Amino acid sequence: xxxxxxxxxxxxxxxxxxxxxxxxxxxRHAILSASLASQADRLMVAGLRQLEVKQxxxxxxxxxxxx
Numbered sequence: 585x586x587x588x589x590x591x592x593x594x595x596x597x598x599x600x601x602x603x604x605x606x607x608x609x610x611x612r613h614a615i616l617s618a619s620l621a622s623q624a625d626r627l628m629v630a631g632l633r634q635l636e637v638k639q640x641x642x643x644x645x646x647x648x649x650x651x
Contacts, residue, residue, distance in 0.1 A: 594602065
């Protein structure tokens with residue numbers, strides 16, 4: 585699609601070109617969104633595991649040193 589100024593409405597080829605560009609942009613955003621969601625899931629799981637380990641450590645009774 586050219587960068588020239590348009591005087592009238594978009595023609596068939598221009599509409600198709602614009603639709604293809606929008607489809608590519610939407611696909612890129614979907615891929616990026618899925619990637620970010622996947623990364624967020626991994627970070628959430630890592631954070632939850634750390635909290636579980638911390639809570640398990642705090643719940644264990646401490647051994648006292650015998651004198």
